[in-house]
Amino acid sequence: MDYLTILQVLDSTVRLATPLLLACLAGLFSERAGIFDIGLEGKMLAAAFFSAAVAYLTGSVWNGLLAGIAASLALSAVHGLASITFRGNQLISGVAINFLAAGMTVLIAQDWFSQGGRTPSLMGGARFEPITLPGAEAMAGVPLIGPLYHDLISGHSILVYVAFLMVPLTWFVLFQTRFGLRLRAVGENPAAVDTAGVSVIGMRFAAVAICGVLCGIAGAYLATGLQAGFVKDMTAGRGYIALAALIFAKWRPWYALSACLLFGLLQAVALRYQNIDLGAFVIPVQVMDALPYILTVVILAGFVGKAIPPRAGGAPYVKER
Amino acid sequence: MTMMTKLLGAAAGLALSAGAALAEPALIFDLGGKFDKSFNEAAFTGAQRWAEETGGSFREIELQSEAQREQALRRFAENGNNPIVMAGFAFGNVLSEVAPDYPDTKFAIIDMVVDAPNVRSVVFNEHEGSYLVGMMAAMASESGTVGFIGGMDIPLIRKFACGYVQGVKAVNPDATVIQNMTGTTPAAWNDPVKGSELTQAQISQGADVVYAAAGGTGVGVLQTAADEGILSIGVDSNQNYLHPGQVLTSMMKRVDNAVYDAMEAGTDLETGINVMGIANGGVGYALDEYNEDLVTADMRAAVDAAAEQIAAGDLTVHDYMSDNTCPVE
Numbered sequence: 001m002d003y004l005t006i007l008q009v010l011d012s013t014v015r016l017a018t019p020l021l022l023a024c025l026a027g028l029f030s031e032r033a034g035i036f037d038i039g040l041e042g043k044m045l046a047a048a049f050f051s052a053a054v055a056y057l058t059g060s061v062w063n064g065l066l067a068g069i070a071a072s073l074a075l076s077a078v079h080g081l082a083s084i085t086f087r088g089n090q091l092i093s094g095v096a097i098n099f100l101a102a103g104m105t106v107l108i109a110q111d112w113f114s115q116g117g118r119t120p121s122l123m124g125g126a127r128f129e130p131i132t133l134p135g136a137e138a139m140a141g142v143p144l145i146g147p148l149y150h151d152l153i154s155g156h157s158i159l160v161y162v163a164f165l166m167v168p169l170t171w172f173v174l175f176q177t178r179f180g181l182r183l184r185a186v187g188e189n190p191a192a193v194d195t196a197g198v199s200v201i202g203m204r205f206a207a208v209a210i211c212g213v214l215c216g217i218a219g220a221y222l223a224t225g226l227q228a229g230f231v232k233d234m235t236a237g238r239g240y241i242a243l244a245a246l247i248f249a250k251w252r253p254w255y256a257l258s259a260c261l262l263f264g265l266l267q268a269v270a271l272r273y274q275n276i277d278l279g280a281f282v283i284p285v286q287v288m289d290a291l292p293y294i295l296t297v298v299i300l301a302g303f304v305g306k307a308i309p310p311r312a313g314g315a316p317y318v319k320e321r
Numbered sequence: 322m323t324m325m326t327k328l329l330g331a332a333a334g335l336a337l338s339a340g341a342a343l344a345e346p347a348l349i350f351d352l353g354g355k356f357d358k359s360f361n362e363a364a365f366t367g368a369q370r371w372a373e374e375t376g377g378s379f380r381e382i383e384l385q386s387e388a389q390r391e392q393a394l395r396r397f398a399e400n401g402n403n404p405i406v407m408a409g410f411a412f413g414n415v416l417s418e419v420a421p422d423y424p425d426t427k428f429a430i431i432d433m434v435v436d437a438p439n440v441r442s443v444v445f446n447e448h449e450g451s452y453l454v455g456m457m458a459a460m461a462s463e464s465g466t467v468g469f470i471g472g473m474d475i476p477l478i479r480k481f482a483c484g485y486v487q488g489v490k491a492v493n494p495d496a497t498v499i500q501n502m503t504g505t506t507p508a509a510w511n512d513p514v515k516g517s518e519l520t521q522a523q524i525s526q527g528a529d530v531v532y533a534a535a536g537g538t539g540v541g542v543l544q545t546a547a548d549e550g551i552l553s554i555g556v557d558s559n560q561n562y563l564h565p566g567q568v569l570t571s572m573m574k575r576v577d578n579a580v581y582d583a584m585e586a587g588t589d590l591e592t593g594i595n596v597m598g599i600a601n602g603g604v605g606y607a608l609d610e611y612n613e614d615l616v617t618a619d620m621r622a623a624v625d626a627a628a629e630q631i632a633a634g635d636l637t638v639h640d641y642m643s644d645n646t647c648p649v650e
Contacts, residue, residue, distance in 0.1 A: 008525040012518055012521060012522065015518065115356060116357075117354065117356060121563070226517060231511060231513050232511065233508075233511050234512070234513060236514065267518075268518070271518050271522055285502075289504065289505070
């Protein structure tokens with residue numbers, strides 16, 4: 001395996017990890033505030049559809065992005081209403097959102113475009129084009145660093161850079177601001193936050209809304225950055241892998257980055273080399289596909305470190321009467 | 322009064338549905354979805370053509386999960402639909418259970434052989450059609466490396482791959498064929514993002530023509546190929562129009578003809594195994610205004626000559642499913 005091949009695999013890793021990373025950070029905000037969110041998949045799917053549909057209809061990918069975020073926010077509001085306001089079961093609400101999104105997107109797509117639940121192919125300004133970072137062409141000739149900068153760091157769509165910038169931003173918001181402290185406290189001990197005179201309901205809704213925005217960006221990236229249009233069920237389980245990554249990362253932003261990059265790398269390697277021949281034995285591609293889940297189970301079982309979820313996670317907050 | 326209305330309503334509803342269902346043919350799509358621009362859509366087109374030409378109507382259902390296969394099949398059979406056409410190999414097991422229970426109903430299954438007296442099994446010689454597009458890929462390729470992207474890793478898709486490789490090697494024995502499968506679950510038919518990544522990976526390994534036999538995943542393959550400026554080959558339906566001037570050709574599998582024939586025959590459907598190959602127009606390559614500039618006269622001559630030889634039986638393309646091996650890599 002030469003240097004260029006490694007770069008290509010890493011390049012593929014970045015593309016595959018981006019939607020995971022955005023969804024994972026979305027889940028991080030929500031779950032840190034004590035709201036479990038199985039519905040990441042559904043929100044991404046709805047955002048993917050609406051971003052592609054609106055980008056096609058208006059010819060502008062930015063309108064598409066806004067529409068995707070709006071769709072994801074709407075589903076977040078449903079989740080918030082069901083699990084915060086009405087104190088319903090968070091898991092059931094999330095599952096319902098996944099079903100709703102899977103059916104609704106295809107139904108609306110069929111009604112609007114009559115192409116059997118997909119949007120027409122997006123052209124030109126209706127897609128996120130890869131952007132070339134300044135100096136990438138000039139640097140291309142420099143040995144080692146040149147190709148690294150030109151092939152790996154430059155040449156992604158803007159949402160990729162947004163996703164990676166989200167990691168330090170999430171860390172800063174959660175661990176360096178008053179808002180972040182309260183948000184984490186709401187997930188650990190909401191009664192204490194309430195006693196301090198801060199609205200638990202308000203904090204949780206804020207967290208769920210942030211989750212909606214990030215899922216919206218993830219969905220828009222799938223449909224308008226990676227692909228040129230929406231296809232039914234195009235998220236293909238990425239929301240669940242993001243949840244696995246979140247547990248693997250023990251609900252921490254920087255670990256989330258490495259978990260998503262690791263899962264992305266596993267996928268990229270699986271796509272590049274179907275079966276890996278190690279001489280003595282062959283690793284079939286299925287092992288690579290299953291590895292993210294296996295790793296998560298290992299972490300959950302406590303073999304390697306211990307994943308402790310936020311203490312008040314999953315429990316609706318009932319004010320003492 | 323309300324009870325009476327309900328009863329009457331129910332009776333009327335029953336009478337209506339019974340009347341409408343009289344020997345109406347039914348069509349069941351597989352999990353890829355009715356409008357996958359490929360296999361299922363071809364089946365739908367055939368049924369549509371039958372409906373337009375005869376003025377008849379047909380019932381249809383798009384499956385959402387594996388569990389619905391038997392349910393849908395029994396529902397149609399109980400309803401009196403005849404014949405019942407199934408698009409997809411995955412119905413094989415279910416049909417062999419269900420078919421004996423409804424001896425008066427005729428079934429047609431595409432892509433699978435089910436041995437029952439009331440079943441017509443339509444199988445296509447995909448390896449022959451893939452051989453032809455493989456020849457074209459090898460002739461169009463400048464790098465000497467071409468790619469194949471399959472959907473779910475099943476023998477049927479390996480049959481496509483094997484025919485394709487044989488075609489490529491027939492033109493250029495030194496050519497390299499990179500083969501990838503998208504996955505091992507039915508989700509592999511609907512993951513265009515993975516299709517794109519596989520295409521990128523193949524391009525970086527030097528491929529300049531990729532053949533996608535992957536249902537909805539193929540949409541991503543064709544898109545990436547067009548974005549990156551290489552040629553692609555569509556499958557099942559004619560997909561040349563998706564990216565005019567950038568899709569070399571499409572391996573046409575005339576699922577539409579198979580469905581049309583079955584519906585046309587109606588209750589007199591001839592049962593047994595029905596092989597659709599090059600000889601009877603079951604498979605072939607697509608040529609239209611979108612790809613005429615890509616297909617050179619040399620290519621056409623070579624491919625048409627091979628097609629004639631195959632049809633006449635002078636040239637045999639190895640069928641992967643006959644022994645689950647492929648003589649070439």
